[in-house]
Amino acid sequence: MTKTICKILILLFFVNCSKEDSTTDTSTTQSMYFPPLTGNTWETQSISDLKWNQNAVQPLLDYLELKNSKSFILLVNGRIVLENYFGDHSATKPWYWASAGKTLTATVTGIAQQEGLLNINNKVSQYLGNGWTSETLAKENLITCKHLLTMTSGLDDSTDDVEPADLVYKADAGTRWAYHNVYVKLQDVVAAASGQNWSTYFNTKLRDKIGMNGSWVQIDVNSVYTSNTRSMARFGLLMLNKGKWDNTTILNEAYFNEATTTSQNINLGYGYLWWLNGKANYHLPQSQLTFQGSIIPTAPNDMFMALGKNDQKIYVIPSKKMVVIRMGDAADDVNLALSDFDKVLWEKINALYQ
Numbered sequence: 001m002t003k004t005i006c007k008i009l010i011l012l013f014f015v016n017c018s019k020e021d022s023t024t025d026t027s028t029t030q031s032m033y034f035p036p037l038t039g040n041t042w043e044t045q046s047i048s049d050l051k052w053n054q055n056a057v058q059p060l061l062d063y064l065e066l067k068n069s070k071s072f073i074l075l076v077n078g079r080i081v082l083e084n085y086f087g088d089h090s091a092t093k094p095w096y097w098a099s100a101g102k103t104l105t106a107t108v109t110g111i112a113q114q115e116g117l118l119n120i121n122n123k124v125s126q127y128l129g130n131g132w133t134s135e136t137l138a139k140e141n142l143i144t145c146k147h148l149l150t151m152t153s154g155l156d157d158s159t160d161d162v163e164p165a166d167l168v169y170k171a172d173a174g175t176r177w178a179y180h181n182v183y184v185k186l187q188d189v190v191a192a193a194s195g196q197n198w199s200t201y202f203n204t205k206l207r208d209k210i211g212m213n214g215s216w217v218q219i220d221v222n223s224v225y226t227s228n229t230r231s232m233a234r235f236g237l238l239m240l241n242k243g244k245w246d247n248t249t250i251l252n253e254a255y256f257n258e259a260t261t262t263s264q265n266i267n268l269g270y271g272y273l274w275w276l277n278g279k280a281n282y283h284l285p286q287s288q289l290t291f292q293g294s295i296i297p298t299a300p301n302d303m304f305m306a307l308g309k310n311d312q313k314i315y316v317i318p319s320k321k322m323v324v325i326r327m328g329d330a331a332d333d334v335n336l337a338l339s340d341f342d343k344v345l346w347e348k349i350n351a352l353y354q
Helices: 002-023 054-066 098-114 145-149 181-194 198-207 229-240 253-259 340-353
Strands: 069-076 079-085 215-219 222-227 304-308 312-317 322-328
Touching (some): 054 069, 079 229, 098 198, 098 229, 181 198, 229 312
Antiparallel strands (some): 069 322, 312 322
């Protein structure tokens, strides 16, 4: 009898251990979730279910509010873990993506390529005609669509204006990295190649296929996307899944991989309009200096990012099956993409699960 009881107790012990092991890190074992394309349904997951630190939540939210945030969403496996709005902002109010929207342009350029409408290795003038810059024809013909995707057009970056008279030779294409508004010409390339206006093609091929809302707005010389925060989260979720929405391929994985890895040998922290963490060095907008180390040393090394003026953020972290969204006013000083806010914010996020 005693031996039988011992065997039962041992068996129960191992069963319980197995159960504990299986729930220790649900982020790595749980299936990926995609919200419906219409309506407000979106599955959630609690901090306690993830076995995260509940005590770290309020300090994170306090910091976000202190730093002029309007909204914050954290997804794990597509499910909402945190969704917070500050001040008079709400889930239905739109906000501008600023340069974080560059990644929308990069994605739709890839979609147009997979449809056979363009090739990013072709020169831009093949789609826009000669004279889209003020360079000599020989120098202009060096600039490919890929150079626009990688910020290596060689055009003078001292102005955001993109009229031909403002697009002036600075260096041969491919030899200089400079953060420049000329990337927006890719929208013209897609429009010319598809025979549709940019917004129509974008809405049909990307926005509507993943249930986003929002629209493109022309602000001075900038083409700026505005949407609610969940729409930004939907796009982040698409990128977490390498261009797939549930079982539908929106962007092929080969292009996704190119877009989210180092695209040239000047700024290792830059893909196709995506910023890349964890590289040996990087450049910043409006600088030709090389900075050593990771862009955000407190954040995961495999993270790639859409970063916009005044701290609009999409962080995608494949190793953690996580997407983090922040919209709002500048956390501190006005900035084009990166600020000290990123470093401290990630210290607060890390405290959730470490």
